[in-house]
Amino acid sequence: MKKYLWLVLLLAVLGGGYGYYQYNRPVASLEDKEADVILSAPDLLKVFESNEAEANKNYLDKVIEVKGEVTKIEADSTKKSVYLNTGNEMSAVICEMEAGADTEGLTPGSSVVVKGKCTGYLMDVVLVQSVIKK
């Protein structure tokens, strides 16, 4: 009888520990995640411009690897964003970088491969938690 009591207690502790871990789990980095789709920045914009509903279905929440040319880098105290040229002056692919992501050496004009999670399309296609692929 006592044996079972210990088992139950052990399970409760394990379960509690797992629950606590899940509850506190931070948003996972994309650094080691494989990309679901690989596209160029102009192509990614085109996909959303031509059929947004369809593109939402195919790309929302997906990890996308985008190749493009940097047009500008916006930075403030809390975050950095890398804008990629799409051939359309009004609409970019905007990659909001993961906190602490290394954008050293990136300047307008440099070509880059960025991996990020697609959140959708407003005027631009927005990727979040982005990391530079080396």
Place this chain on the structure above:
Amino acid sequence: MKKSLFLSLLMFTVMGLNAQKYFTKEGKVNFDCSTSIEKIAAVNSKATSVVDFATGAIEWGVLVKAFKFEKALMQEHFNENYMESNTYPKATFKGKIDNVASIQLGKDGTYNVVIKGTLDMHGVSKPVTANATFVIKGGAISATSKIKLLLADYNVTIPSVVKDSISKEVTISIAADYSVFK
């Protein structure tokens, strides 16, 4: 002669109108429905906004999936159970600044205005009135506002198990630094 005059007039009007239009793609929208039991807050720093000081028209748009939470599980629940961001990926606000004429773009100052419009979120459109503050300093234009919404108004239902940890009223704070729309 007449044609060139017309053209230059047209150019002038177009330029004049352009100078009144401002936008940002780096607007910040904070979302908070914390209670004493639990901190539930998220930030979205990729909001797009356009404001036309000639007509007072103002628009905001955010991608729901671009809200960042500290805890992954909260972010998942926010997207999957509450906002259903696969079905409703965007939230938008379209409105008008009531007393836009009071804002003098050429003059430094703090201008308090009232904005009335429609907020479209989670498939529900509702009229919203917001107090906003525009600050003009050395030609730079920034704006802030804060609104409170009832989740129930937007068909967001809170399961009874967690009803004490999630506030029924959510506070949304926005901030933007606008640049000239070219």
